[in-house]
Amino acid sequence: MKRPALISAACLSCATIVPGGALFCPDCGRYALELVRRCPQCGGFIEQPNGDELGCRFCRDKKFAFDAAASPFIYAGAVAKAVTTMKYGPIYRSAVAMGRFLGTHIPDPMRIADRVIFPPMSRMALFLRGFNQAAVLADEVARRGVMLLDTHLLKKVKRTKQQAELSLDERKRNLSGAFALTRPVAGKRFLLIDDVATTLTTANEIATLLKNNGADKVFVLTFARKSLHFD
Numbered sequence: 001m002k003r004p005a006l007i008s009a010a011c012l013s014c015a016t017i018v019p020g021g022a023l024f025c026p027d028c029g030r031y032a033l034e035l036v037r038r039c040p041q042c043g044g045f046i047e048q049p050n051g052d053e054l055g056c057r058f059c060r061d062k063k064f065a066f067d068a069a070a071s072p073f074i075y076a077g078a079v080a081k082a083v084t085t086m087k088y089g090p091i092y093r094s095a096v097a098m099g100r101f102l103g104t105h106i107p108d109p110m111r112i113a114d115r116v117i118f119p120p121m122s123r124m125a126l127f128l129r130g131f132n133q134a135a136v137l138a139d140e141v142a143r144r145g146v147m148l149l150d151t152h153l154l155k156k157v158k159r160t161k162q163q164a165e166l167s168l169d170e171r172k173r174n175l176s177g178a179f180a181l182t183r184p185v186a187g188k189r190f191l192l193i194d195d196v197a198t199t200l201t202t203a204n205e206i207a208t209l210l211k212n213n214g215a216d217k218v219f220v221l222t223f224a225r226k227s228l229h230f231d
């Protein structure tokens, strides 16, 4: 028996049924911006490729502990709506669809990672939301990318505030010492998955912890990336 060639799914932004397994319907698709010109250091959107290998306007004076960061989409329009509805909906199947997409769009240099991880949530946050969206995304990425998902490597050891309401310095203080490792990581290569990256504070905090404990590589892959240009 032939398998059906097309699968249908709900548009991540407006929930209209779209054939062919696309993330967005044609209308919303026009407002889903792919992040095509990426900063070599932070993976953020750059207006003009200016040969400045040191980084973009946001990260030029910063140093990150991770080796590279990338996101297929800019956090704006239909993508921003999709992420917020997925998270606060909460809509589990949207997280699965985003994870599947990410898993088939792992940048080549990141494929050397041998395990997939995600920022853990506190028990209370998990209870309130019902699921850790980053864990769902990471699970799908691991399946598609044929990598090992390490669900218990990181644990949250400090209560933190919602990052969204905080300034860059407050974010750093908020997250400082928030995570701990449950196992040795020396020589290992990690792919950290999340739904959205803004200032990369969370990613950098986790990457610092991993690198300080001897991890070989840490790559960051998020579904969407907030950009100063699209605020």
Ligand SMILES: [Zn+2]
Pocket: 011, 012, 013, 014, 015, 016, 024, 025, 026, 027, 028, 029
């Ligand atoms: Zn739509």
Ligand SMILES: [Zn+2]
Pocket: 039, 040, 041, 042, 043, 044, 055, 056, 057, 058, 059, 060
């Ligand atoms: Zn940058």
